[in-house]
Amino acid sequence: MAGDGAARRRSPVLRLLRTLWLALLALPVLLLVAILLYAFVPVPSTMMLGRWLTLQPVERQWVPLTDISPNLIRAVIAAEDQRYCSHRGVDWVELNAVMEDEDGPSRGASTLTMQTAKNVFLWPGRSYVRKALEIPLAMAIDFAWGKPRVVEVYLNVAEWGEGVFGAEAAAQRHFGKPAAKLTPAEAARLAGALPNPLLRDPAKPSRALLSASARVQRRVGQLGPLGDCAVPA
The missing domain is CATH 1.20.5 (Single alpha-helices involved in coiled-coils or other helix-helix interfaces)
Structure with missing residues (x-):
């Protein structure tokens, strides 16, 4: 008993x-099912899901890549991942340099694909664990989605202000126009705001943001055809 x-x-x-x-x-x-499904349907970010669950407002209107200005596509590639068109989701040269640096994953090496993987599947913050998870996810979505779709998802989930997600909501909020109509200067401001979107206002740019956007525009000019792999024909 x-x-x-x-x-x-x-x-x-x-x-x-x-x-x-x-x-x-x-x-x-x-994860595999989500990756395959997200190749075709509008994708939320974990930040958006968190805000919905806590009843906080979210501004986001999903738009296809054809409804986003090529100026913004090139500006984001120039600002965030200049070798985007030549790697397969992970920039191993940059990643090795960061891992050998005493600062570790606290700086750089996150490609657009890795940032997309983080935004869609993982959590914010910096750690070796998250970075280790980003790598296989980035390689998987680069293979399953392709370059244009990765950028399409990134530009629809990136945060550009408190509760403002995606290029369309950002363009409407900051410039009063659709994302398809963004000028090179406006696109550079949005791209320059990405490292700190809660403190950098593209509509009222600080000196630091103006400097960052000028740097983005110079990089766009240097990219040439290397910035075109995600631009719709």
Whole structure:
């Protein structure tokens, strides 16, 4: 009888452990399904989901890449990942340099693809764990989605202000126009604001943002055809 009682007491613990184990086994399958599904449907970011769950407002209107100005596509590539068109999701040259640096993952090396993986599947913040998860996810979405789709998702989930997500909402909020009509200067301001979108206002640019946007415009000029892999024909 005592043995039966001990077995009953252990049973909930065993069920919990079994459930956790099955969840761990199911996670890669769920990620694969999400990656395949997100190749075709509008994609939320984890930041957007967090705001919805806490009943905070979200401004976002999903638009296809053809409804986003090529000026913004090139500006974001120039600002965030100048070798975007030549790598397969991970810039191993930059990543190796960062891993050898004493600052580790606290600086650089995040490609547009890795940032997209983080925004859609992971959490904000800097850590070796998140960086390690970004790498296989970035390689997977680069393979499954292709360059134009990765940029399309990135530009629809990037944050450009408190609760403002995506290029269309950002263009409407900051410039009163659709994302398709952004000028090179406006696109450079939006791209220059990305490192700190809550403090940098593209509509009322600070001296630092004006300097950053000028730097973006110079880089766009230097990209040439290397910035065109995600621009719709």
